[in-house]
Amino acid sequence: MTNEASSQPVIGVVMGSSSDWDVMQHAVAMLKEFGIAHEAQVISAHRMPDQMFAYAESARARGLRAIIAGAGGAAHLPGMLAAKTIVPVLGVPVPSKYLRGEDSLLSIVQMPKGIPVSTFAIGEAGAANAALAAIAMLATTDDKLAASLQEFRAKQTKIALEMILPK
Numbered sequence: 001m002t003n004e005a006s007s008q009p010v011i012g013v014v015m016g017s018s019s020d021w022d023v024m025q026h027a028v029a030m031l032k033e034f035g036i037a038h039e040a041q042v043i044s045a046h047r048m049p050d051q052m053f054a055y056a057e058s059a060r061a062r063g064l065r066a067i068i069a070g071a072g073g074a075a076h077l078p079g080m081l082a083a084k085t086i087v088p089v090l091g092v093p094v095p096s097k098y099l100r101g102e103d104s105l106l107s108i109v110q111m112p113k114g115i116p117v118s119t120f121a122i123g124e125a126g127a128a129n130a131a132l133a134a135i136a137m138l139a140t141t142d143d144k145l146a147a148s149l150q151e152f153r154a155k156q157t158k159i160a161l162e163m164i165l166p167k
């Protein structure tokens, strides 16, 4: 993976390791499909805690409207980012080697009351849906983006309507 950054990113995509990229690239691909200015990079909660704090503390002032954070195992990255910023954090559980991401899911979803992390499905679907949720948030104040999102939904409806089961 390579670090990515649009000139004025509104969505930040971070992950605990470059090994998370196989999953997290699906969030970035969705943001690209909708033409959303974004940035993507590795921020590890336990290997680079100072940089994680700096990222969260500067997020709002830099114009980020949401942060999509993916991590695996004892996945504290989304929760710790959320602890340090009021920018909405969307957590993506990355599949882990031994527990298939159920550990990641529980680590991210079980936030104590007061500091929310919106938590998505384990893996690729979660990464793509986190991006779609971020896009939906932006679309609340952007009619053009809202129309694009409606069109995206309509395409899925058409595909489902045309589905034929094997004989």
Ligand code: RP5
Residues within 6 Å of the ligand: 015, 016, 017, 018, 019, 020, 044, 070, 071, 072, 073, 094
């Ligand atoms: C977490 O540990 C990362 O989010 C990753 O999912 C997991 C394993 O990291 P690596 O050992 O592959 O760097 O911090």
